[in-house]
Amino acid sequence: MTDETGVVLRGEKNAGIIRSLSDLYGIGIEESADLYYNSDTFTLIEDKVADLHCRSDKYLATLVMDEYKDKTL
Numbered sequence: 492m493t494d495e496t497g498v499v500l501r502g503e504k505n506a507g508i509i510r511s512l513s514d515l516y517g518i519g520i521e522e523s524a525d526l527y528y529n530s531d532t533f534t535l536i537e538d539k540v541a542d543l544h545c546r547s548d549k550y551l552a553t554l555v556m557d558e559y560k561d562k563t564l
Contacts, residue, residue: 504536504544511552530555 492500505527512523527533532555536543543551 501537501544504548505533507548508536508551508555511548512555515549515552516556526559527555530558532558 509520509523509527512518512526513520516523518526532543532551535541536551543554
């Protein structure tokens with residue numbers, strides 16, 4: 492896989508997770524993107540820890556939201 496292909500695939504994965512956050516929790520795309528890009532889950536996915544990037548977008552969206560809820564309680 493070329494570097495360019497990897498960038499495109501990561502972008503598509505990120506977009507899918509952000510869309511899933513928006514759809515599952517009824518929040519706007521901008522807020523969803525903010526939650527996602529400021530999460531530890533995002534960092535773990537980018538670092539390819541535990542093959543999280545292989546999980547479904549909806550599953551990862553729930554991880555991001557759970558993380559957010561844990562931080563705000």
